[in-house]
Amino acid sequence: MTFRQLKPQIQTIVSHKRQEVDEKLYAICELLKVNVPHYNWVGFYFRNGDKEELKLGPYVGEPTDHTIIPFGKGICGQVAMSNQNFVVPDVSAQDNYIACSITVKAEIVIPIFVNGNNIGQIDIDSNTPDPFTEEDERFLEFVCTQVATLFS
Ligand code: SME
Helix, strand or coil, X not given: CCHHHHHHHHHHHHHCCCCCHHHHHHHHHHHHHHHCCCCCEEEEEEECXXXXXXXXEEEECCCCCCCEEECCCHHHHHHHHHCCCEEECCHHHCCXXXXXXXXXXXXXXXXXXXXXXXXXXXXXXXXXXXXXCHHHHHHHHHHHHHHHHHHC
């Protein structure tokens, strides 16, 4: 399925009545993992209260030990501080990287902003080397903008 086809489905999930936020986030993870062949692990991390750390939220894919990630650590922890998209074409070339699975070749992390504050991120791992393009970035920015509406 193309990103153009997925966008209205994201909007449908977000606007669903009588559903918890975590259920919606999980549904988004599932939608993306099932329909985008190079998305092999899809999850959300959010700032853990006032702490300088991220906490794992809903995700789809292999279970990970990294349920808490301090700010600055790994790709996710760096995005928590930089407020910038981070596209990693080859995870083996990164010094500050937290490995979750040996099958992962690439990663993309896009921050989620609510009222200008970086509240968390979507994190996607791929088993395909160098799979992410600017199209992924624009699409995932759209997803994050939609997700942000659940927190405002
Ligand atoms: N690789 C991430 C850790 C999270 S896992 O990908 C689920 C990182 O370096 O921050």
